Amino acid sequence: MARLRMALVARVILGCVLLPPAFFFPCACSSVLTHDFVVQATKVTRLCKTREIITVNGQYPGPTLELNDGDTLVVKVVNRARYNVTIHWHGIRQLRTGWADGPEFITQCPIRPGGSYTYRFTIQGQVGTLWWHAHSSWLRATVYGALIIHPKEGAPYPFTKPRRETPIMLGEWWDANPIDVVQEATRTGGVPNISDAYTINGQPGDLYNCSRNDTVIVPIDVGETHLLRVINAALNQELFFTVANHKFTVVGADASYLKPFPTSVIMLGPGQTTDVLISGDQPPARYYIAARAYQSAQGAPFDNTTTTAILEYKSAPCPAKNGPTTTPAAPVLPAFNDTATVTAFTQSLKSSGNALVPNKIDENLFFTVGLGLFNCPKNFKCQGPNGTRFTASMNNISFVLPSNISVLQAYTQGIPGVFTADFPANPPTQFDYTGNVPRSLWQPVPGTKTYKVKFGSSVQLVLQGTNIQTAENHPIHLHGYDFYIIAEGFGNFNPKTDTAKFNLVDPPMRNTVAVPVNGWAVIRFVADNPGAWLMHCHLDVHITWGLAMVLIVENGVGPSQSIEPPPADLPPC
Ligand SMILES: *[C@@H]1O[C@H](CO)[C@@H](O)[C@H](O)[C@H]1NC(C)=O
Ligand SMILES: *[C@@H]1O[C@H](CO)[C@@H](O)[C@H](O)[C@H]1NC(C)=O
Ligand SMILES: *[C@@H]1O[C@H](CO)[C@@H](O)[C@H](O)[C@H]1NC(C)=O
Numbered sequence: 001m002a003r004l005r006m007a008l009v010a011r012v013i014l015g016c017v018l019l020p021p022a023f024f025f026p027c028a029c030s031s032v033l034t035h036d037f038v039v040q041a042t043k044v045t046r047l048c049k050t051r052e053i054i055t056v057n058g059q060y061p062g063p064t065l066e067l068n069d070g071d072t073l074v075v076k077v078v079n080r081a082r083y084n085v086t087i088h089w090h091g092i093r094q095l096r097t098g099w100a101d102g103p104e105f106i107t108q109c110p111i112r113p114g115g116s117y118t119y120r121f122t123i124q125g126q127v128g129t130l131w132w133h134a135h136s137s138w139l140r141a142t143v144y145g146a147l148i149i150h151p152k153e154g155a156p157y158p159f160t161k162p163r164r165e166t167p168i169m170l171g172e173w174w175d176a177n178p179i180d181v182v183q184e185a186t187r188t189g190g191v192p193n194i195s196d197a198y199t200i201n202g203q204p205g206d207l208y209n210c211s212r213n214d215t216v217i218v219p220i221d222v223g224e225t226h227l228l229r230v231i232n233a234a235l236n237q238e239l240f241f242t243v244a245n246h247k248f249t250v251v252g253a254d255a256s257y258l259k260p261f262p263t264s265v266i267m268l269g270p271g272q273t274t275d276v277l278i279s280g281d282q283p284p285a286r287y288y289i290a291a292r293a294y295q296s297a298q299g300a301p302f303d304n305t306t307t308t309a310i311l312e313y314k315s316a317p318c319p320a321k322n323g324p325t326t327t328p329a330a331p332v333l334p335a336f337n338d339t340a341t342v343t344a345f346t347q348s349l350k351s352s353g354n355a356l357v358p359n360k361i362d363e364n365l366f367f368t369v370g371l372g373l374f375n376c377p378k379n380f381k382c383q384g385p386n387g388t389r390f391t392a393s394m395n396n397i398s399f400v401l402p403s404n405i406s407v408l409q410a411y412t413q414g415i416p417g418v419f420t421a422d423f424p425a426n427p428p429t430q431f432d433y434t435g436n437v438p439r440s441l442w443q444p445v446p447g448t449k450t451y452k453v454k455f456g457s458s459v460q461l462v463l464q465g466t467n468i469q470t471a472e473n474h475p476i477h478l479h480g481y482d483f484y485i486i487a488e489g490f491g492n493f494n495p496k497t498d499t500a501k502f503n504l505v506d507p508p509m510r511n512t513v514a515v516p517v518n519g520w521a522v523i524r525f526v527a528d529n530p531g532a533w534l535m536h537c538h539l540d541v542h543i544t545w546g547l548a549m550v551l552i553v554e555n556g557v558g559p560s561q562s563i564e565p566p567p568a569d570l571p572p573c
């Protein structure tokens, strides 16, 4: 998938004076790009079976959107499927355009079958790899695509310009309808069925039945540099990613540049992206590109398969190319539970530019994140441990989505009874979060609770994993914001000693932080974007169980610090 401006794109130049090349200078011209997304049922064949899946425009993965920083994207989504749907533009700041963010019942009601909605927003100061995906039930299993932001016209990358670029979307495939899988789990209270395959750009690759003929081939030439834009679009699994015999230079993550560093393996939680350079510095041949699980929850079932694509040197001798006789060079992946490799990788991430870390804190927050168990309703048989139902929570609140209006509509229109503004700033009970937690603390309280902050507040948030039921690495995503990750560690966060570990100089900026298993992470950001912003675990099984909350950021002074009025075609509830 090379740089491909889509046929559907209408590029309208706004306010840009075209000068002859001799006068060329980086111009701040911006464009409006319009796309049509038709959500529809599409037949595809994977793992020897033909299934009907939900796609955008019949494509799986969906269309890659490419634009420049400063451009405006206008996407008309038409729902021709039988499910409610919304689309989320993962990592886009959505400054003052929260109505276009997408999570159902948070910023909008879903687009019902037969309905449509036009998402309209401007990229402001973001460059790199993001993606878009459905944010309604588990539709994002197949409804997703890459969203690539190039620097403003004429502005350079802070690294050698790669000869080629390829989005690498890691996905997860069920030999079943993913909506049936989540509905079954919701009914029984048990763990949803694990997936049957991982995929690279929609294809499982050579190691699965009936897949070999469609394995994705990524070309490279001797001596050239290739930018791989790796995106973890899997539903429920953190993944290791590597290329046999090659080293990566990591240059960005979640559309923020990083100080380049070498590594042979990266780990991405669902929602995260990582930009890596790879050089054609090996003997011309074929090499496996591969991904498989990083599974931090001990004893939990997981999909233990490996997806592959092939890095193929264009100058490789012919028989190497199509002959089934030559197997590509084998990749080396860490063990599924190799947390030490994950920690070493995470600690290598540093901002490349000037990090403007807030250091006067207005809101000092501490949220626990983890699992739990609900007692089974009477006269019902639940399939969680000892006849319970699985659940999850932040600060002991298991989030419940509103069902008849969005939080943002209820907030801006002052409609009572939809949510409460009493999400606790600190855990309601202090306990040894990562120790042996007494069973009496395992059952959270369901609720639609939000936490409200003033426009412009500097926020510090400690995300503390818990050992309730099972400790696990949780990829926590905050909508509408990028944040600095100033420290991470294992065990309980200690405000007396752990502040010494804070990196206020060059911490990485991301939109999703993988909170270490049985550990903690500290993030900081300035609440400069008014709206209602979902914060949640990006393992969909955990958001289904309630591992979420909503941060409400109030309007500041005047229109430039206030959320825009809702678009006229915002879907009715
Ligand atoms: C989940 O797995 C069980 C056991 O293999 C199977 O019986 C059931 O049909 C699966 N559910 C779905 C929705 O595929
Ligand atoms: C491939 O098919 C064979 C024979 O049907 C089966 O035994 C095996 O489990 C399948 N492998 C995978 C990875 O699905
Ligand atoms: C793969 O391609 C070969 C050669 O074209 C063909 O004989 C074979 O049937 C294909 N296999 C599958 C599973 O489609």
Ligand SMILES: *[C@@H]1O[C@H](CO)[C@@H](O)[C@H](O)[C@H]1NC(C)=O
Pocket (backbone or CB within 6 Å): 304, 336
């Ligand atoms: C995962 O699969 C590999 C073989 O591919 C096997 O050696 C390993 O034991 C499996 N691990 C688990 C935890 O199932």
Ligand SMILES: *[C@@H]1O[C@H](CO)[C@@H](O)[C@H](O)[C@H]1NC(C)=O
Pocket (backbone or CB within 6 Å): 335, 337, 338, 339
């Ligand atoms: C990883 O799992 C294996 C069993 O599959 C176990 O022997 C090993 O101790 C585990 N390693 C860690 C670091 O937990």
Ligand SMILES: *[C@@H]1O[C@H](CO)[C@@H](O)[C@H](O)[C@H]1NC(C)=O
Pocket (backbone or CB within 6 Å): 385, 386
């Ligand atoms: C389930 O019950 C057994 C026996 O009473 C107990 O040992 C175990 O800890 C319980 N597990 C959970 C998750 O409550």
Ligand SMILES: *[C@@H]1O[C@H](CO)[C@@H](O)[C@H](O)[C@H]1NC(C)=O
Pocket (backbone or CB within 6 Å): 402, 403, 404, 405, 417, 418
């Ligand atoms: C919407 O749902 C809330 C509870 O979730 C309820 O209090 C309210 O009355 C409902 N409003 C309408 C218009 O149905």
Ligand SMILES: *[C@@H]1O[C@H](CO)[C@@H](O)[C@H](O)[C@H]1NC(C)=O
Pocket (backbone or CB within 6 Å): 396, 428, 429, 440, 441, 442, 443, 444, 445
């Ligand atoms: C969560 O709240 C419930 C209900 O008040 C309580 O039983 C439980 O102990 C609390 N757990 C924690 C971790 O605060």
Ligand SMILES: *[C@@H]1O[C@H](CO)[C@@H](O)[C@H](O)[C@H]1NC(C)=O
Pocket (backbone or CB within 6 Å): 084, 109, 110, 112, 403, 404, 572, 573
């Ligand atoms: C679809 O969305 C509407 C609200 O817009 C809601 O009332 C309905 O229950 C949803 N349908 C499903 C299947 O979730």
Ligand SMILES: [Cu+2]
Pocket (backbone or CB within 6 Å): 473, 474, 475, 537, 538, 539, 542, 547
């Ligand atoms: Cu989680």
